[in-house]
Amino acid sequence: MKHMLQATTAAIAALFIASGAMAQDTTETEAPAAETGSTPATPPAGDPAAAESRIQVKSTHGDWQVLCAPDESDCYMYQVALNYRNQPVADFNIVRIEDDTPAKAGVTVLTPLGTLLTAGLVMQVDDNDPRQFPFVWCDGAGCFSRFAFDEEFLNDLKAGQQGLVSLRSMSNPAQEIILNLSLDGFTAAFNELEPLSNASQQQPQQ
Numbered sequence: 001m002k003h004m005l006q007a008t009t010a011a012i013a014a015l016f017i018a019s020g021a022m023a024q025d026t027t028e029t030e031a032p033a034a035e036t037g038s039t040p041a042t043p044p045a046g047d048p049a050a051a052e053s054r055i056q057v058k059s060t061h062g063d064w065q066v067l068c069a070p071d072e073s074d075c076y077m078y079q080v081a082l083n084y085r086n087q088p089v090a091d092f093n094i095v096r097i098e099d100d101t102p103a104k105a106g107v108t109v110l111t112p113l114g115t116l117l118t119a120g121l122v123m124q125v126d127d128n129d130p131r132q133f134p135f136v137w138c139d140g141a142g143c144f145s146r147f148a149f150d151e152e153f154l155n156d157l158k159a160g161q162q163g164l165v166s167l168r169s170m171s172n173p174a175q176e177i178i179l180n181l182s183l184d185g186f187t188a189a190f191n192e193l194e195p196l197s198n199a200s201q202q203q204p205q206q
Helices: 009-014 048-054 151-158 186-192
Strands: 056-061 062-070 076-082 088-096 103-109 121-125 131-133 135-139 142-150 163-168 178-181
Touching: 009 135, 048 062, 056 163, 076 186, 088 178, 103 151, 121 151, 151 186
Parallel strands: none
Antiparallel strands: 056 062, 062 076, 076 088, 076 178, 088 103, 103 142, 121 131, 121 163, 135 142, 163 178
């Protein structure tokens, strides 16, 4: 699958996340409505195409990519979560946070427009208790959930066999939409990341 690369490393660092840019079109009746294709986020320099060209695939570990700036700084993990028809529905971008903080990883999940924000985003690893995370905002690219993994949940992901993600749509709130988040390569990809540098902790320009 060809992934659209987006956002800038400065914005990623400032938010403790890596901003994705995806609004996939799903034809299932239970899935949120979305635009076809991907919409890059606005870079500090103002040119989305330029920002996309600056982000490169450093390595691939199982179903996870490690994406970086050309100098291999400010790297983050990337995967698209699929529904039961193997259709792409949600972008997952993960960065590593300094080890001496309670939050060990910063996460952005981008889902299609039409996602029911009040239901939140629920993640479960194997038979562990599910955790719910909030959605924060929507724009033309889709709806964003932004949160952090603590050490316990991060360790569950590293040791896990299967990750499940669920969300709901405004058009059919009673129907839970289940996505598969592969954990193949998760540990190797995360261990390759360097914690966000203080130099990159700056506010993204609008």
